[in-house]
Amino acid sequence: MDKKPAILAIVGSLRKDSFNRRLAEITRDALGDRATLTILDFADVPLMNQDHEFPPPDAVRRVREAVKAADGIWFFTPEYNHTYSGVLKNLIDWLSRPISKTEPQVLGGKPAAISGITPSIAGTIPAQDHLVMLLSYLNMRVMNVPRVSIPGVFGLLDEDGNLALGDAQNFVNEQADAFLAFINRA
Ligand code: FNR
Numbered sequence: 122m123d124k125k126p127a128i129l130a131i132v133g134s135l136r137k138d139s140f141n142r143r144l145a146e147i148t149r150d151a152l153g154d155r156a157t158l159t160i161l162d163f164a165d166v167p168l169m170n171q172d173h174e175f176p177p178p179d180a181v182r183r184v185r186e187a188v189k190a191a192d193g194i195w196f197f198t199p200e201y202n203h204t205y206s207g208v209l210k211n212l213i214d215w216l217s218r219p220i221s222k223t224e225p226q227v228l229g230g231k232p233a234a235i236s237g238i239t240p241s242i243a244g245t246i247p248a249q250d251h252l253v254m255l256l257s258y259l260n261m262r263v264m265n266v267p268r269v270s271i272p273g274v275f276g277l278l279d280e281d282g283n284l285a286l287g288d289a290q291n292f293v294n295e296q297a298d299a300f301l302a303f304i305n306r307a
Pocket residue numbers: 134135136138139140141142199200201202203204238239240241242243244245
């Protein structure tokens with residue numbers, strides 16, 4: 122790929138102080154000037170209702186265009202009850218639908234990376250595994266290795282409450298390198 126890859130970050134938490142959003146920002150720093158990483162704002166996407174698919178709501182058009190324009194999608198998933206969040210499923214359900222009789226859904230063939238961070242010691246792997254199943258069904262090119270799951274987030278806050286990953290920063294850096302190479306193999 123000649124141009125700098127445009128990566129779209131989808132954070133499965135709408136929480137203002139979301140740790141997963143902060144992980145996305147740290148990942149953006151790890152990518153540096155090798156790529157752009159834009160965090161998708163999708164708080165205005167309504168609940169899926171097939172009565173409202175054609176024509177789709179403006180917010181749905183907007184998120185579809187953002188996905189279409191991206192060279193890769195990086196999912197940052199919280200774990201809710203051992204799976205990904207309902208807001209993320211709702212967004213992906215909208216993105217999974219045909220745009221018109223001639224245009225298929227926008228996720229197929231897109232490279233996908235997955236990360237997650239959580240307070241629990243168990244990490245976010247169950248949620249990530251469920252997400253892999255969903256994204257694979259939608260024919261995304263999922264980068265299974267490496268994925269990053271960071272447990273015990275409350276132990277990783279500095280005295281100002283900022284997220285300081287310590288040794289886990291290396292895993293984020295390695296995943297950033299790997300995803301750039303993965304996108305370039307497309
Ligand atoms: C959670 N949380 C949680 N954590 C976890 O490690 N495993 C789990 O199964 C669950 N289940 C769960 C269900 C629901 C409904 C909520 C709201 C929360 C805790 C959750 O991971 C934690 O609040 C994270 O900080 C959420 O991610 P953000 O918002 O910080 O990105």
